Amino acid sequence: MTLDDVFNRLWIDYTNQNPSARRIYELFTNSGEKVLNDHIAFRTYDDPRINIDVLSRIFIEHGYSAKGKYTFEDKHLFARHFEHKTDKNAPRVFISELKTKDFSDFLQKTVKDILDQVPLVKFKSDELIFSGNIWGIPDYETYIKLRNESEYAAWVYVYGFRANHFTVNINALKNLNTIEKVNEFLKSNGFLLNSSGGEIKGTKAELLQQSSTLADHVNVEFADRITSIPACYYEFAQRYPDTDGSLYSGFIAKSADKIFESTDYYKK
Numbered sequence: 001m002t003l004d005d006v007f008n009r010l011w012i013d014y015t016n017q018n019p020s021a022r023r024i025y026e027l028f029t030n031s032g033e034k035v036l037n038d039h040i041a042f043r044t045y046d047d048p049r050i051n052i053d054v055l056s057r058i059f060i061e062h063g064y065s066a067k068g069k070y071t072f073e074d075k076h077l078f079a080r081h082f083e084h085k086t087d088k089n090a091p092r093v094f095i096s097e098l099k100t101k102d103f104s105d106f107l108q109k110t111v112k113d114i115l116d117q118v119p120l121v122k123f124k125s126d127e128l129i130f131s132g133n134i135w136g137i138p139d140y141e142t143y144i145k146l147r148n149e150s151e152y153a154a155w156v157y158v159y160g161f162r163a164n165h166f167t168v169n170i171n172a173l174k175n176l177n178t179i180e181k182v183n184e185f186l187k188s189n190g191f192l193l194n195s196s197g198g199e200i201k202g203t204k205a206e207l208l209q210q211s212s213t214l215a216d217h218v219n220v221e222f223a224d225r226i227t228s229i230p231a232c233y234y235e236f237a238q239r240y241p242d243t244d245g246s247l248y249s250g251f252i253a254k255s256a257d258k259i260f261e262s263t264d265y266y267k268k
């Protein structure tokens with residue numbers, strides 16, 4: 001499996017599940033833009049069987065190395081980002097993990113129980129990051145209880161291992177080359193943006209600005225019902241030069257904190 005194969009598989013699964021991401025990608029390409037990815041993101045729990053170290057393994061094997069570390073206090077997350085050592089066009093990979101010990105016994109036991117059902121060989125497989133939910137059909141009541149503690153925990157419980165979002169590299173676009181232009185383009189085509197903390201997260205002074213769509217709602221099969229819940233979102237990132245003249249390559253925890261809420265909009 002080449003690195004391109006890895007990203008293509010993730011992209012196909014992601015766009016099959018989230019048709020609006022495919023429509024946005026097509027809008028960009030139909031208007032003459034070539035879309036490169038700034039980063040793709042995964043979510044997981046901090047259990048040593050499936051934590052950041054485990055999910056990042058396939059990328060390390062394909063030439064990536066670990067870069068920044070990030071802590072999200074409010075959401076009880078830790079994250080790392082990875083960059084390819086030589087291929088500057090390869091997307092960054094951003095992986096976060098939920099600090100399960102910060103949560104209730106119920107949440108911790110649920111995570112342990114679902115993982116205990118999975119044969120160890122699956123955690124060691126190169127297929128892991130493509131494998132989605134490997135613990136079987138989720139239970140709706142459990143989902144709601146998890147969601148009351150952590151929307152992130154509930155998302156991972158239902159969707160498991162897959163790209164949570166792809167992120168368009170705005171710097172690589174020809175005409176839609178600012179985040180303001182991208183946001184207007186999306187809104188004029190009828191897409192909803194995550195406006196938690198403002199449509200644009202981050203400032204030029206922080207060297208990274210990001211925006212995102214609200215996640216598509218998709219039908220999910222639970223043990224006793226099929227119901228529609230948020231899935232994945234599409235993100236857009238513009239980077240600015242650091243003092244040494246090269247584009248800033250890290251992430252801003254304060255901004256990403258609000259981006260996580262792109263899958264959390266039942267309350268409206």
Ligand code: NI
Pocket residue numbers: 039041094165167235259
């Ligand atoms: Ni992101």
